[in-house]
Amino acid sequence: MGDVFVLAEHRQGALxxxxxxxLTKASALAAELGGxxxxxxxxxxxxxxxxxxxGYSDKVLYVDDPLFxxxxxxxxxxxxxxxxxQYKPELFMIGHTTQGVxxxxxxxxxxxxxxxxxxxxVQVADGKLQPIRQYYQGKVNANxxxxxxxxYLITFREASLEAAEPSKEGQIxxxxxxxxxxxxxxxxxxxxxxxxxxxxxxxxxILIAVGRGVKEDKNMAMIEELAAAINADLCGSRAATDAGWxxxxxxxxxxxxxxxPKLYIAIGISGxxxxxxxxxxxxxxxxxxxxPDAPIFTVADFAIVDDLFKVVPKMAEKLKxxxx
Amino acid sequence: MKTFVCIKRVPDTSEAEVKVDATGKDVDxxxxxxxxxxxxxxxxxxxxxxxxxxxxxxxxxxxxxxDADVMIRMALAKGGDSAMRIDDPRINARDxxxxxxxxxxxxxxxxxxxxxxxxxxxxxxxxxxxxxxAEELGIPHAAMVKxxxxxxxxxxxxxxxxxxxxxxxEVTLPAVVTIQTGINEPRYAPIRGIRQAQKxxxxxxxxxxxxxxxxEVGAAGSLIEMKEFYIPEVVSTAEIIEGxxxxxxxxxxxxxxxxxxx
Numbered sequence: 161m162g163d164v165f166v167l168a169e170h171r172q173g174a175l176x177x178x179x180x181x182x183l184t185k186a187s188a189l190a191a192e193l194g195g196x197x198x199x200x201x202x203x204x205x206x207x208x209x210x211x212x213x214x215g216y217s218d219k220v221l222y223v224d225d226p227l228f229x230x231x232x233x234x235x236x237x238x239x240x241x242x243x244x245x246q247y248k249p250e251l252f253m254i255g256h257t258t259q260g261v262x263x264x265x266x267x268x269x270x271x272x273x274x275x276x277x278x279x280x281x282v283q284v285a286d287g288k289l290q291p292i293r294q295y296y297q298g299k300v301n302a303n304x305x306x307x308x309x310x311x312y313l314i315t316f317r318e319a320s321l322e323a324a325e326p327s328k329e330g331q332i333x334x335x336x337x338x339x340x341x342x343x344x345x346x347x348x349x350x351x352x353x354x355x356x357x358x359x360x361x362x363x364x365x366i367l368i369a370v371g372r373g374v375k376e377d378k379n380m381a382m383i384e385e386l387a388a389a390i391n392a393d394l395c396g397s398r399a400a401t402d403a404g405w406x407x408x409x410x411x412x413x414x415x416x417x418x419x420x421p422k423l424y425i426a427i428g429i430s431g432x433x434x435x436x437x438x439x440x441x442x443x444x445x446x447x448x449x450x451x452p453d454a455p456i457f458t459v460a461d462f463a464i465v466d467d468l469f470k471v472v473p474k475m476a477e478k479l480k481x482x483x484x
Numbered sequence: 485m486k487t488f489v490c491i492k493r494v495p496d497t498s499e500a501e502v503k504v505d506a507t508g509k510d511v512d513x514x515x516x517x518x519x520x521x522x523x524x525x526x527x528x529x530x531x532x533x534x535x536x537x538x539x540x541x542x543x544x545x546x547x548x549x550x551d552a553d554v555m556i557r558m559a560l561a562k563g564g565d566s567a568m569r570i571d572d573p574r575i576n577a578r579d580x581x582x583x584x585x586x587x588x589x590x591x592x593x594x595x596x597x598x599x600x601x602x603x604x605x606x607x608x609x610x611x612x613x614x615x616x617x618a619e620e621l622g623i624p625h626a627a628m629v630k631x632x633x634x635x636x637x638x639x640x641x642x643x644x645x646x647x648x649x650x651x652x653x654e655v656t657l658p659a660v661v662t663i664q665t666g667i668n669e670p671r672y673a674p675i676r677g678i679r680q681a682q683k684x685x686x687x688x689x690x691x692x693x694x695x696x697x698x699x700e701v702g703a704a705g706s707l708i709e710m711k712e713f714y715i716p717e718v719v720s721t722a723e724i725i726e727g728x729x730x731x732x733x734x735x736x737x738x739x740x741x742x743x744x745x746x
Contacts, residue, residue: 171645171649172649176646231651232653233615233625233627234624256611257646258627258628258643258644258645258646258651261603261611261612261615261627261628262615262625262626262627262628262643263615264612264615265580265581265584265610265612265613265614265615265616265619266615266616266618266619266625268581268612268616269581269584269616269619269620270619272707273707274707274708275581275612275707275708276708277580277610277611277612278609278610278611290711294609294716295511295607295608295609295713296495296497296502296511296607297497297498297606297609298716299497299502299715299716300502300504300511300713300714300715300716301713301714301715301716302710302711302712302713302714303710303711303712303714304708304709304710304711305708305709305711306707306708306709307706307707307708307709308707344656345624345655345656346624346626346653346654346655346656347653347654347655348651348652348653349640349652349653349654350651350652351649351650351651351652352642352649352650352652353649353650354647354648354649354650355648366746372498373498373499390740390746398665398666399522399665401666402522402665402666404669408648408666409648411648414646414647415644415645415646415647415648415664416647416648417647417648418647422745422746423740423745423746430498430499444745446736446740447722449499450499451498451499451500451501452718453501453502453715453718454499455718457718457720457722458718458719458720460720460722461721461722461723462722462723462725462736462739463720463722463723463724463725464725464732464733464736465724466729466732467729470729470730470733471729471730471732471733471736472733473733474729474730474733474734475733475734475736475737477733478733478734478737478738479737479740479741482737482738482741482742483741
């Protein structure tokens, strides 16, 4: 008992960082629970991933089979049910990623496992696991307890912590695929690469980003004026690109681009974790938002807590004056 | 195509102050304004687009109080044919697996091809209900979908992955698809539709109507327990610019230019 299992995640020939992040957390939890860590890897031609994972986990359990060449929630679910029944871990961790959210809830229902989604931290109190997650896009935290018997299941938020350096020499065990035949009702077809636009914001030096607080399309004129004053490129949160204020290739965040400008000015962006994950590489972040509790301020270097409609036009005017 | 679309009424807290209420397990929502959940609004539009292209029906399902009727009627005005609202405080709607069980109970036994949900709610953000619902119904699913192509007996769903990469999957019908925002451009309800929506059927259901027992819902029906809500400390190392709005603008502009930040 006390073992913590982690589903390693990979896509298009690359292991995803969330795997190492989860194993880092899993190691700390397993130490407190008196168990060990096991990385579960499903793939085809993934020997090198197994070796990498062994640096982070006491054990790597992996299936190497052409059936798992590409991710498929239905196949993963069938295999994980088998493995969880066989090994009975205390906790099973899956990334709160586009793979994890497509898989974990169905697995939880099938196995009647206590399940908490989008956990960003887990503590151990009196030998019991206490997962913590957010509500209202980061404005409220909630502490949870699992009821009933282990195994317990969580999806763990990406970039909640920094992965440790590899320090283990875990045992690697290759197992036969518990799934023998392909399934028909869900089939992987292909990957399509993200669209490319006129400006590559991943290369921009100065970015002005807009979010829901800008309210409507006509207010973009004011933003464009500010951008013109400092030769900035425009980008935005998911809300801004969904609303059509900017093309989709200007979206910053987990489902969009990761940017690393010298200066990032976030206007009317509250700072959902999906957005913040995409801007951490910025050298200087200026945030303008009228809500002092907006999570964007946790990563900002300069905070303007005020009405953007009063601040932005004046800022554009002053910048033009100063820059002649 | 017979489509169910699941919608939720959620508060807009993007710029609102959020306070924990006296129970310590909920927030004070008395000052919030409410609307249909963002992703659900796109799901409604997608359901109506599919009906317009392929024929069939759109049935709206919502779990929530009578205040949600405004959002339900709006979905009906856009092209929904009828609606069900699950309104029972005995259900623990904070547990996405319990929500999924109740929604599944409302759908089971009816004929359908497709169930659409938003991929995420603005308030709880578990991103779990739709996928759990598929498992409760015993049918396949695709989550976080940015494009749906309806074919004979199956769909091609374009899942939006990290970095904007699209994963195309083929799923046989019936299926559950969780819709990502930005998949379409949600329409405004036409005036005529709004009038017609008032006459469309809206059934209100309790757990007894869903054949769920009291043991299956509420705290007894949840395998997780929320212990407490609290406001996280906003740990900010930011330099806070003080003054009237115009002063703040000038101070910041000056810092950008003189501080070599440009």
